[in-house]
Amino acid sequence: AQTVTQSQPEMSVQEAETVTLSCTYDTSESDYYLFWYKQPPSRQMILVIRQEAYKQQNATENRFSVNFQKAAKSFSLKISDSQLGDAAMYFCAYRRYGNKLVFGAGTILRVKS
Amino acid sequence: DADVTQTPRNRITKTGKRIMLECSQTKGHDRMYWYRQDPGLGLRLIYYSFDVKDINKGEISDGYSVSRQAQAKFSLSLESAIPNQTALYFCATAGQGGDTQYFGPGTRLTVL
Numbered sequence: 001a002q003t004v005t006q007s008q009p010e011m012s013v014q015e016a017e018t019v020t021l022s023c024t025y026d027t028s029e030s031d032y033y034l035f036w037y038k039q040p041p042s043r044q045m046i047l048v049i050r051q052e053a054y055k056q057q058n059a060t061e062n063r064f065s066v067n068f069q070k071a072a073k074s075f076s077l078k079i080s081d082s083q084l085g086d087a088a089m090y091f092c093a094y095r096r097y098g099n100k101l102v103f104g105a106g107t108i109l110r111v112k113s
Numbered sequence: 114d115a116d117v118t119q120t121p122r123n124r125i126t127k128t129g130k131r132i133m134l135e136c137s138q139t140k141g142h143d144r145m146y147w148y149r150q151d152p153g154l155g156l157r158l159i160y161y162s163f164d165v166k167d168i169n170k171g172e173i174s175d176g177y178s179v180s181r182q183a184q185a186k187f188s189l190s191l192e193s194a195i196p197n198q199t200a201l202y203f204c205a206t207a208g209q210g211g212d213t214q215y216f217g218p219g220t221r222l223t224v225l
Contacts (some may be wrong), residue, residue: 050212101156
């Protein structure tokens, strides 16, 4: 069975600084997708970024980028130039092609002004 | 208008009551999912459906049932609600490729 581990229950970052959220996963599959979702206080689940396992290049979306290490089964999220609006719960998730999502427990990110 | 809607947004009910949570989508997606979110546990899959005639159990289906009334509608029922079903419930949809799921706004259910 696939599992996803987020080892940081909470993180804090100063506004305009950079923060990295960690995620590791366990799978025997070779073809899969990885995601980071953001959940602000509004509780809406918002897709931040996704990575296809067959792609070696790390995904980037504006201030958000990932460090995908397939052999190490690691998928960290880097947020650059942190903004107050980045404060939220962040979930890492794994998805095998055509199958269901498995989520980590989440990391609360606090942004200090 | 939102692509994935859930009703109600909040619900308080009593132990033993039957509850239905509804999900509708205008994204034209075939695949629909129900998750529950509990503090410290992330989201866990309850049921999922790949088309109108396809219903599958997720990892925590006990105490729940679903109905896929149409491509755009997927309902979750609690036949006899119990307090440990108090949680935040999310519906999600995905296209036939199924790689990215899009979530509704969630329903907060409290069972007293």
